[in-house]
Amino acid sequence: MSNVYIRSQNREKLYQLGGNYATLEYVEYMKKGAEERHTIRIGNGCTEEIAEYESKERCIEVLDEIEKVCSSYLYAAGSMGLIRGSTPTPPMATDIPRVYQMPER
Template sequence: MSEVYIRSQNKEKLYRLGGNYACIEYGEHEDIKRKIGGSEADKKRHTICISDGCLEEIGEYESKERCIEIIDEIQGVCGQYLYAAGSKGFIRGIEAMPPMAAVVPRVYQMPEK
């Protein structure tokens, strides 16, 4: 996999997945500040973290399902590349060119919600 740049939800950091960072993962944590009172759902934090051996939070969302959707979007960006089908050289003066694929810089901005 080549590199994908991921901008944190708060826009303060830019990470390079495929460089130092090797993992994106979902995390569910109990929010200590919300522990007293409130419903059980209010006590949970749903986050996406990036890891280079230590986890660093890059976004927080309302549910596990939303986090998984965002991880799916990042996966889609990881698979993008530039493709040209090539040509057979039928036009006079133009040489046949083989198909070509190239990796282009890819950036994913973590959504606000």
């Protein structure tokens, strides 16, 4: 996997997944006397909250979207070189720059 850049929900930070950060995870917790919180955290040893959503299911949906972005690439079918004077080109696939903006709640 090449690098995917993830922008925090509040748009104040840009993280490089695959560079400095190795994991994304769902974390559910309750603060004393507060409501249950559903968050997504990024980290490499220590974690940092990058988004909060209303439910575990929504967090999992967002993680699924990020997974889809991580696996995307640019594909060109190539050509057979049928036009006079043209050179055949083989098919190719390459990584493209990828940025994922964490959606609002």
